Amino acid sequence: MIGADRTDSPSDSTGHGDYGIPQLSYWWNRRLRALDPRTQMEALFTSVHGGDALRRRVIEVIAEAASLTFSGKVDLHVMMFAFTDYEVAEALIDAATRHSSINVRIIADWSQRNHARNQQVGRLAGLGLPNLRIRYKKDQPYLWDATAGQLRWSYRVSRGLLHHKTLAVLVNGRPRRLICGSFNWTATAARSYENILLLAADDPGSCELMARMELEFEALWSDGFATLSPAEAHLHYRAILEEYNRDPTISPGAIAGIAAAGSEPLQILHAEDWPPGDESSQLDRVDPPALNLDHPVAIAFNSRSPEQSAGRCGHAKSNHTQMFSRCTPSGGRKRVRLTLTNLALDTISRVAPGETMKVAMYGLSTRTPEYGALLAAARRGVRLFVLLDGMVGVDVCASLTRARHLESLAIEVRTTSKTMHQKYIVCPQSGTVLTGTANMSTDASSRHLEHRIRVLGDEMLAAQFCEDFDTIWARVLPEPVKWDLNSRREVSEEESEVLCPPSTNNESP
Known part of the structure; x- marks a missing residue:
């Protein structure tokens, strides 16, 4: 739900969030990492x-x-x-x-x-x-x-x-x-x-x-x-x-x-x-072999030159020829390109009913397949906790909260007054982390030069991301959501990220 940051102090955290989210201390996290070389x-x-x-x-x-x-x-x-x-x-x-x-x-x-x-x-x-x-x-x-x-x-x-x-x-x-x-x-x-x-x-x-x-x-x-x-x-x-x-x-x-x-x-x-699958072995293949994305670490890209009408999944040929077998919500597999969107959809589809998925996303658009996949996960019984930026995420916060109330879904949403610029999903039960530069927006998946990294089965890394999520969550006080969107910002997620748009006044001749 929409809230305000309680404090900006890094030391301000409670043992648990308001909805029972466990919070590991940084000291304990470091001890666990030391035990797992x-x-x-x-x-x-x-x-x-x-x-x-x-x-x-x-x-x-x-x-x-x-x-x-x-x-x-x-x-x-x-x-x-x-x-x-x-x-x-x-x-x-x-x-x-x-x-x-x-x-x-x-x-x-x-x-x-x-x-x-x-x-x-x-x-x-x-x-x-x-x-x-x-x-x-x-x-x-x-x-x-x-x-x-x-x-x-x-x-x-x-x-x-x-x-x-x-x-x-x-x-x-x-x-x-x-x-x-x-x-x-x-x-x-x-x-x-x-x-x-x-x-x-x-x-x-x-x-x-x-x-x-x-x-x-x-x-x-x-x-x-x-x-x-x-x-x-x-x-x-x-x-x-x-x-x-x-x-x-x-x-x-x-x-x-x-x-x-x-x-x-x-x-x-x-x-x-x-x-594996570099230019020397893959460039001339009509049908590159599908990658096994049960491998613990994977990366997907989006890249687009000014002359191209749409983005492709990487500028290097060895990146934009990657294929993999994506998990579907029904438990099947589908052979697809390794794109930003497909990697996210695969990650979301892997989360089982009863498990928890924590999403910290600066820009999340209701027009993207990822948004639909998050709702589908909640409908099959996944507990969904979402942190959004308080300026950019107003619309999607209201949409998720509306879905929660109308469908009785296990979705909790909070927004921050301090800029929440991260873009990750973490699933503590499976030790899964999806992170990178890409917002869940159509521009990120088709227009900008971006990447997403997915790590499977790394409980220590997932614990670090959970610690961040729970620390921010504990700082944000939930408030009743107002569904009046008349004051929403008419800018896209990435547009608001342009911290210093170039001026032409001082362009040298």
Whole structure:
């Protein structure tokens, strides 16, 4: 139900939520992890550890990468939607300037080109360091504002956001570390409910996931239709402006800008780390074999170049050719593409009647298959607890609460006044976690560059996510839901995530 945060203090938690949700202490969680050496994934949450702990861990991993230069060539690969954190930028600069054997590469969203509002990517690009390189996700997000006589940025016109938030460390082409999650490198993120997931190469279950993330990075970096260097991005912007100057009435969808950038091939991942079903074995197959998604770790992607009419499940060929046998609510199997939506539907369908499913979702649209699957799960007897952002989630909160009352379903919904930016599902009984960057929205599944990670049978990781969920749940006081939606926000979930939309006023000529 709609509620207000009781406190922002990480230490404020009760032993149980109002509906009997068990809450593990961080101390006990760490003890359990120490007893299970197979568990190598670790999650950090602003609700439990504080926002500064997440940014400190990012800086620590960058420093750790710098200390590995004695082992050989080190590559730091970043994909980041929003980046305004000065200290993280300084850590990257320090690593690049002190160690010539480190190569830092950053793929940023187009909106990060704006040098105002403390944007760090443009500052890094301006340093001209040979081992610190930048590329921007190619986009055409502009309308022509006839009154002002200039371009105006528009979320709805954009060809899609680069929504990944990852930091990968490779040593001699072999993945060593990966940080991913909902956490942008911004001050706003540090004040919101966020998470990061840390993966290490000594966890066998993480190796394929890390390799697939690296292949996605390399494919985007190498494709001049998908990403642009800073100089090419400037030419692209000028070309867009010239097309509007020639015809101010032209449809934004007809604006092309520059057709493509120069090719910058990147192939770093060691051959021994290529996942099953890589390009060399799968590219020419008409009918790729279905993957066994009872495997403990899986990752799905969505990717879309500006010229493409719809997204596909990954930019790297080895990612967008993945197939798997999806569980259906009736207990059957269906052979499908490994997409963001199919991975979520498979996860929801696995939850048995009587079990608990906890959903923390910044953007959840009633128009998505995932929403229908959540309702279907509740109708077959799954206990459903849902945390939503208090600004973005008003409509869906009312819809879920209405369904609860009309159908007597075991659904409890609460919303936060503090931004709840996470995107995960956790099932404590089975030790299942589904997390990543993707909201449950049509834009996430078809328009933006996103990923979802699913981990099966990891009780320790699930306990960490439950601790975060229960901590936030305990802070939110339930209130009677008002179904008057006249004051709802007329923006999409991802649109409200654009923390610093680019201004054209300070665009250099």
